[in-house]
Amino acid sequence: MVEQLNYEVLKKINDIEIRHYDSFIIAKVDGYGDRGFNILFNFISGKNTATSEIAMTSPVISQEIAMTAPVLSERESIAFVMPSKYSLNSLPKPIDKRIRIIEIPERILAALKFSGRWTTSLFNKKSQQLLTSLNEEKIKVKGVVFTMRYSSPFTPWFLRRNEVAVEIIFN
Numbered sequence: 001m002v003e004q005l006n007y008e009v010l011k012k013i014n015d016i017e018i019r020h021y022d023s024f025i026i027a028k029v030d031g032y033g034d035r036g037f038n039i040l041f042n043f044i045s046g047k048n049t050a051t052s053e054i055a056m057t058s059p060v061i062s063q064e065i066a067m068t069a070p071v072l073s074e075r076e077s078i079a080f081v082m083p084s085k086y087s088l089n090s091l092p093k094p095i096d097k098r099i100r101i102i103e104i105p106e107r108i109l110a111a112l113k114f115s116g117r118w119t120t121s122l123f124n125k126k127s128q129q130l131l132t133s134l135n136e137e138k139i140k141v142k143g144v145v146f147t148m149r150y151s152s153p154f155t156p157w158f159l160r161r162n163e164v165a166v167e168i169i170f171n
Contacts, residue, residue, distance in 0.1 A: 003057045005081050016133055018170055019109050026079040028100050033076035040080045043094045050092035057081045059148035110134055111165040117157045126164045142167040
């Protein structure tokens with residue numbers, strides 16, 4: 001069984017969950033999009049200073065930010081949530097310099113679940129649904145919408161759990 005990132009549901013607004021997350025640690029690669037998955041997979045498979053395997057957890061978090069014209073920059077990131085047993089001090093260090101280890105502080109997210117294969121068009125549709133609902137509720141967002149994928153690539157498409165989420169200011 002894969003460890004999942006813990007959260008507490010504070011409120012439900014239609015299909016959206018308002019969640020509280022305690023701080024957690026991620027291993028992150030910027031600028032490689034989904035190709036960063038292999039870089040991170042090598043890290044948890046033993047390509048680290050301790051040459052030890054790190055258990056896979058879920059979700060895998062990805063973010064794609066495309067700037068409008070003129071294109072100033074494009075940044076894609078992918079991150080693995082590290083098992084809860086690790087601290088910043090106890091987690092083996094990556095050998096690959098493209099990997100950054102980051103502690104994400106406690107925060108409140110609004111999340112919308114959906115199933116199926118992840119596609120850009122589905123991400124855009126679900127992101128718009130999430131942001132429209134939050135706007136209607138007068139809930140302010142902080143940052144950009146990102147994807148959380150919970151299922152392995154071997155899970156049949158119709159059983160896959162995906163989410164779009166955004167940090168919010170919630171009282």
